Amino acid sequence: MAIFGKKEQQIVMDGIWNKNPIAYLVMGICSALAVTVKVETALLMAIGTSFVLSFACMVISFLRNYIPSNVRIIIQLTVIASLVIIVDQVMKAYAYEISKQMSVFVGLIITNTLVMGRTEGYAMNNPPWPSFLDGLGNAIGYSGMILTVAAMREIFGSGTFLGHQVIPQAFYQAGYINNSMLLLAPGAFFLLAAIVCLQRSISGYKEEQQ
Amino acid sequence: MPKRSEFYPVGFAFVICAVASLLLASVSQGLKPMQELNMGLDLKKNILRSVKLTPPVPPHASPREVTQIYTDAIQLAVIDDQGNIVPGKKPDDIKGRQGLYPLFIYQKGGIVQGYCFPIEGKGLWSMLYGYMSIEPDGKTVRGITFYKEGETPGLGGEIEALWFQKNFEGKKIWDDVRQQTVPLAVAKGKVQDRMPKEKWPYYVDGISGATLTGKGVSALLESWIRTYEPFFMKLHRN
Numbered sequence: 001m002a003i004f005g006k007k008e009q010q011i012v013m014d015g016i017w018n019k020n021p022i023a024y025l026v027m028g029i030c031s032a033l034a035v036t037v038k039v040e041t042a043l044l045m046a047i048g049t050s051f052v053l054s055f056a057c058m059v060i061s062f063l064r065n066y067i068p069s070n071v072r073i074i075i076q077l078t079v080i081a082s083l084v085i086i087v088d089q090v091m092k093a094y095a096y097e098i099s100k101q102m103s104v105f106v107g108l109i110i111t112n113t114l115v116m117g118r119t120e121g122y123a124m125n126n127p128p129w130p131s132f133l134d135g136l137g138n139a140i141g142y143s144g145m146i147l148t149v150a151a152m153r154e155i156f157g158s159g160t161f162l163g164h165q166v167i168p169q170a171f172y173q174a175g176y177i178n179n180s181m182l183l184l185a186p187g188a189f190f191l192l193a194a195i196v197c198l199q200r201s202i203s204g205y206k207e208e209q210q
Numbered sequence: 211m212p213k214r215s216e217f218y219p220v221g222f223a224f225v226i227c228a229v230a231s232l233l234l235a236s237v238s239q240g241l242k243p244m245q246e247l248n249m250g251l252d253l254k255k256n257i258l259r260s261v262k263l264t265p266p267v268p269p270h271a272s273p274r275e276v277t278q279i280y281t282d283a284i285q286l287a288v289i290d291d292q293g294n295i296v297p298g299k300k301p302d303d304i305k306g307r308q309g310l311y312p313l314f315i316y317q318k319g320g321i322v323q324g325y326c327f328p329i330e331g332k333g334l335w336s337m338l339y340g341y342m343s344i345e346p347d348g349k350t351v352r353g354i355t356f357y358k359e360g361e362t363p364g365l366g367g368e369i370e371a372l373w374f375q376k377n378f379e380g381k382k383i384w385d386d387v388r389q390q391t392v393p394l395a396v397a398k399g400k401v402q403d404r405m406p407k408e409k410w411p412y413y414v415d416g417i418s419g420a421t422l423t424g425k426g427v428s429a430l431l432e433s434w435i436r437t438y439e440p441f442f443m444k445l446h447r448n
Contacts, residue, residue, distance in 0.1 A: 066222065068219035070219055074223065075222070078227065081230075082230040085234055085237075086234070086237050089237050089238055090241065092241070092245045093241040093245045094244070096248035100252075
């Protein structure tokens with residue numbers, strides 16, 4: 001078995017593009033809206049979720065033959081929650097300022113449907129390595145989406161990117177104003193819908209036939 | 211798959227929980243020194259922010275720089291419940307002692323610029339922690355910060371927002387006409403819309419959708435301003 005052959009590449013690509021969790025599965029929307037006002041928070045959420053998702057999938061996959069099916073959801077949650085707390089603790093130690101803003105959202109990783117969805121839907125039935133890749137692919141797909149949303153919201157909502165002013169002062173003097181709707185939840189909804197629509201039209205998404 | 215006893219799920223869950231607890235406990239213990247360092251640094255930054263340090267701490271100052279700025283600008287003191295400064299005591303010595311309160315004195319070029327003290331109290335869901343600074347006249351608010359809270363983000367959580375904290379600056383805790391302390395309070399909505407003009411100096415703008423957090427803030431201001439009142443009275447006389 002190749003470590004990273006055609007099949008493995010396919011698993012990762014499915015997560016990143018073909019079956020992108022946000023555009024195709026419409027999972028993890030909640031955090032895609034909550035943390036995308038600024039690129040910085042989105043980036044941290046992306047890193048945190050990627051770590052949790054990949055390792056949760058791998059750990060669950062290692063345990064998959066031992067997990068009694070009647071308590072499997074609770075076991076999955078225990079594993080996910082433990083990983084999330086580790087992320088939170090590490091951030092408190094090495095990125096304190098950001099952890100203060102993020103602590104509420106980091107808790108949200110536990111209930112991110114994406115993580116539960118992948119552990120329950122893929123890792124429970126597949127060996128550890130493909131499960132890890134599936135988690136990683138989905139995490140990259142998810143990260144790409146929320147970073148795109150965050151970049152657009154920050155640039156057009158606040159005129160900054162990663163906190164640096166990108167819209168020149170001359171624009172404001174010429175009458176340009178930041179679109180503050182993008183900073184609010186509805187702005188994120190419209191934007192996300194437009195991005196999902198764009199992604200689906202490129203990737204050739206089809207509704208499943210009944 | 212071999213047949214499993216009905217106790218298997220319980221045993222399995224138990225083992226998973228034990229492993230998870232062990233892992234989390236060791237992570238938490240291992241990172242503790244670093245986290246405590248960060249928390250201590252955060253307190254220093256908040257004290258400096260509440261006294262409106264000029265020039266302010268640079269945004270990317272290293273931990274050592276912040277500590278240096280803090281030690282240079284802030285003098286530590288302790289007051290008793292009569293408002294007298296207790297000689298030779300530091301805030302760290304107070305632990306558990308009744309009737310003693312910490313005081314952080316901001317000096318610049320040997321001149322006192324403001325007095326800062328910690329405030330804490332219950333909000334709607336959580337304990338709120340912050341610092342408040344008073345001008346050397348003992349009557350005017352110099353600044354306030356809240357650095358730790360667990361209120362609803364976007365509603366009560368706005369007490370950490372700059373606009374809310376800015377709206378305390380220049381407010382009064384002393385009524386010169388009646389010659390008495392007026393604990394500052396959070397108004398419901400905008401002060402200018404809700405209050406008669408003579409009350410403007412004693413109220414700050416509330417946060418819409420967070421009336422109960424505002425009540426908590428009013429209550430903690432009342433309690434802490436009353437606690438430090440004897441000290442402020444002494445400042446008036448000087």
